[in-house]
Amino acid sequence: MPPVPEAAISATADEIREAALEQFARDGYSSTSMRDIASSVGIKAASLYNHFGSKEAILWDLTLTAFEELLRGRDLAIANLPVDPTPQDRLACLVTSHVAFHARNSNQALLVNSQLAALSKTHYRKAVAMRAQYEATMRQVIDEGVAKDVFTTIDARVTTFAILQMGMAVSAWFRPEGPLTVADLCTIYVDLAAKMLTPLPLKC
Amino acid sequence: MPPVPEAAISATADEIREAALEQFARDGYSSTSMRDIASSVGIKAASLYNHFGSKEAILWDLTLTAFEELLRGRDLAIANLPVDPTPQDRLACLVTSHVAFHARNSNQALLVNSQLAALSKTHYRKAVAMRAQYEATMRQVIDEGVAKDVFTTIDARVTTFAILQMGMAVSAWFRPEGPLTVADLCTIYVDLAAKMLTPLPLKC
DNA sequence: CTGCTACACTAACGAGCGTTAGTTAAAGTA
DNA sequence: TACTTTAACTAACGCTCGTTAGTGTAGCAG
Numbered sequence: 088m089p090p091v092p093e094a095a096i097s098a099t100a101d102e103i104r105e106a107a108l109e110q111f112a113r114d115g116y117s118s119t120s121m122r123d124i125a126s127s128v129g130i131k132a133a134s135l136y137n138h139f140g141s142k143e144a145i146l147w148d149l150t151l152t153a154f155e156e157l158l159r160g161r162d163l164a165i166a167n168l169p170v171d172p173t174p175q176d177r178l179a180c181l182v183t184s185h186v187a188f189h190a191r192n193s194n195q196a197l198l199v200n201s202q203l204a205a206l207s208k209t210h211y212r213k214a215v216a217m218r219a220q221y222e223a224t225m226r227q228v229i230d231e232g233v234a235k236d237v238f239t240t241i242d243a244r245v246t247t248f249a250i251l252q253m254g255m256a257v258s259a260w261f262r263p264e265g266p267l268t269v270a271d272l273c274t275i276y277v278d279l280a281a282k283m284l285t286p287l288p289l290k291c
Numbered sequence: 292m293p294p295v296p297e298a299a300i301s302a303t304a305d306e307i308r309e310a311a312l313e314q315f316a317r318d319g320y321s322s323t324s325m326r327d328i329a330s331s332v333g334i335k336a337a338s339l340y341n342h343f344g345s346k347e348a349i350l351w352d353l354t355l356t357a358f359e360e361l362l363r364g365r366d367l368a369i370a371n372l373p374v375d376p377t378p379q380d381r382l383a384c385l386v387t388s389h390v391a392f393h394a395r396n397s398n399q400a401l402l403v404n405s406q407l408a409a410l411s412k413t414h415y416r417k418a419v420a421m422r423a424q425y426e427a428t429m430r431q432v433i434d435e436g437v438a439k440d441v442f443t444t445i446d447a448r449v450t451t452f453a454i455l456q457m458g459m460a461v462s463a464w465f466r467p468e469g470p471l472t473v474a475d476l477c478t479i480y481v482d483l484a485a486k487m488l489t490p491l492p493l494k495c
Numbered sequence: 496c497t498g499c500t501a502c503a504c505t506a507a508c509g510a511g512c513g514t515t516a517g518t519t520a521a522a523g524t525a
Numbered sequence: 526t527a528c529t530t531t532a533a534c535t536a537a538c539g540c541t542c543g544t545t546a547g548t549g550t551a552g553c554a555g
Contacts, residue, residue: 097501097502099502099503114408115319115321115408117319117321117322118321118409120541120542120543121542121543121544122541122542122543130502130503130504131503131504131505132542132543132544133503133504133505133506133544133545133546134502134503134504136543136544136545137501137502137503138502141543141544142543142544201405204318204319205322241478241479241482242471242475242479245471245476245479245480246479246483248457248460248464249457249460249480249483250457252456252457252459252460253452253453253454253456253457255456255460256452256453256456256459260452267446267449271446272449274445275445275446275449275450276449276453278445278491279450279453279487281491282486282487282489282491283483283486283487285486285491287482287485287486287489301531301532303532303533324511324512324513325512325513325514326511326512326513334532334533334534335533335534335535336512336513336514337514337515337516337533337534337535337536338532338533338534340513340514340515341531341532341533342532345513345514346513346514
């Protein structure tokens with residue numbers, strides 16, 4: 088009896104991850120069967136259990152990796168900020184890493200944004216905590232800008248949701264073979280987010 | 292043998308609609324069983340077939356109703372516009388009806404925004420067409436504003452998606468018992484959308 | 496060469512799924 | 526009062542699901 092692997096590391100395990108990620112993102116967790124995943128990899132369903140302890144373990148593995156990459160992208164962007172960054176700098180940096188992630192890793196993004204409910208209660212709680220921590224980063228930047236009087240907003244919480252959500256939606260429609268590059272997309276969303284936090288110009 | 296009802300009209304049918312809508316929105320179509328729906332109504336699964344021909348028929352019934360209400364809200368808002376409305380008037384009107392629908396009918400909104408894939412191919416195509424028609428209304432208003440030089444945008448298509456999406460997300464988090472009223476919410480999103488389409492003020 | 500490990504397989508279990516057939520009881524109509 | 530309709534029920538069908546048990550085999554370590 089092979090010990091139930093905590094986090095499988097092998098070429099086959101990676102093929103399983105890849106196939107499961109694509110199908111979970113496209114069809115949803117509960118509409119994807121172990122037999123579906125196995126057949127994408129070219130093995131039988133029972134063989135999946137040589138690599139992952141359960142179907143939910145695959146989802147959790149993928150979810151953890153997705154969150155790690157999301158947070159890593161954010162941290163990398165923050166690390167590349169100029170010294171003494173303005174709130175505008177910080178906002179542009181966060182929106183760029185946010186949108187770039189959702190454009191480049193659409194399957195991971197779809198998993199994180201709409202398949203968390205399929206996790207076990209314990210894993211779900213951890214995932215929600217990670218998401219809350221990620222969202223808090225955006226909120227802090229907005230609050231900082233408001234405190235320094237460079238941002239204006241009716242409601243900082245709602246504006247945070249709005250900025251995060253318009254970026255998340257990118258994963259649902261953006262295709263790299265389309266007319267826009269990821270860089271184009273980031274420029275557009277940074278512009279939108281900046282405007283959302285700037286007072287409307289008075290007629291003068 | 293009762294004829295398979297096209298669109299059932301009875302108190303029980305309405306209870307089924309209500310229970311199915313809530314569970315489809317909360318747990319997803321494929322995670323909700325006919326036995327789940329039946330038990331919410333207080334009957335057995337087989338009795339559901341006295342009112343609807345299949346599980347998908349329930350989803351399609353709910354989807355059609357949701358789209359009808361969404362479009363009706365939009366048309367009502369448009370009908371109440373002042374004579375010779377400006378693009379800003381039109382934008383505010385559309386954003387208000389959009390956000391109000393997603394705040395007040397969150398279950399219907401979640402259905403329309405994330406359960407279409409569970410429909411049969413024929414019904415799916417019709418639903419996507421209705422959604423496209425709805426989205427086109429917003430796009431037209433933005434294009435009109437750009438043509439009249441009262442709106443500025445890097446990319447009208449992406450901005451349309453962004454405005455629609457930040458409103459759709461409302462259905463996922465807004466609770467009427469929270470600190471904000473629906474009217475508050477509409478005000479906030481109208482403000483955000485207007486700013487998104489207005490040029491950043493130059494320092495002067 | 497021997498033995499162990501890794502990883503595939505077949506077969507099957509029990510549970511749950513959407514759905515159908517056939518039955519029964521109550522309500523409405525002639 | 527008799528007949529029809531409505532809408533509930535029980536029972537079961539065939540299927541798919543996640544998962545487990547047990548088996549075979551190739552490759553590597555001693």
